[in-house]
Amino acid sequence: MEKIFYVYMNQDDPKKSTMKKLERYGMAIKISVNKIYNKLYLTPYSDNFLLNSCRILFHERGIVVVDGSWNRINTIENFKGKNGKKLPLLLPVNPVNYGKPGKLSSLEALAAALYIMGYIELAEQVISKYSWAQNFINTNIEPLNDYMKCNSNEDCIEAQDNYF
Template identity: 40%
Template sequence: MSEVPLTLKPKLYVYQMKQDDQRKCTAAKLCRFGLAQPIFHRSKIPKRGITLNPKASNIFSPNDKPYLSYGLVAIDCSWKRIDEVFSKRFIGLNRRLPLLIATNPINYGKISILSSAEALSATLYIANYVEESRKLVSIFKWGLNFLELNKNPLEDYRLAKSPEDVVNIEREYFG
């Protein structure tokens, strides 16, 4: 395993709902490695940061990068309970990620069913924190495969000039 720094910029947070097997939980591993800070109460989510929400109407784009200085939050929950969890809006600027293909062992090959680690890594990449994105997923055996498999869409999303561009790029790749 390569050496990983204990901090990344921007500050990463994980709202841990503990709905999954903690031994397989990518968010828990990120916290153990000091790469993300756990949050256990909804009220502790940074108010001006980006909160990843797969049900959000607004898509994450490079234009959102300035808000990452306030923090980036992944909501770590079970995909089986996604509708229930996101039935209420979370604190922060809620953004959905553009479509990507998962490479984690639980949802390998599924479109948009990303682990918390994949979601955080993709967000960092799109915001032009490419090296930080790599460092984040490098602690997982499959992590760099995520970036390799999604290399072309991630690169195009990263170079987009607007949220509308990201949506158009998403359509080009995924229909």
């Protein structure tokens, strides 16, 4: 069974934490940072893009999203894990970073990862918990569909360059 985990960094207002809300819905599990090692986790510091083939690792070990502030992103630069992946560029629709390529909320990053790995219904379920997020998939539908077809970092760079 696929599991969604998150590491909460205490960098933002906890009432606005998208991952805490998913936890309240029973859709995410909070873990400590030392538990990410073998799991698939999202980090902009990886050299490797998240690909559709990551779905195997997601199925076996789950995915971890770091719930923190973009203003303090450097605090996760040294997280240790062997399965860190970065997302290709997408447009956020969140109120804080609307329209700033790549500055996704934790919720948007999770939905994008799920979509790219082919878990489209699960991505839509995650997004459905926030009214402001409803347009995220529609706004990014073409790049998401292209990223889902990528088999390598080079494919992702080429697809990303078509949009950004």
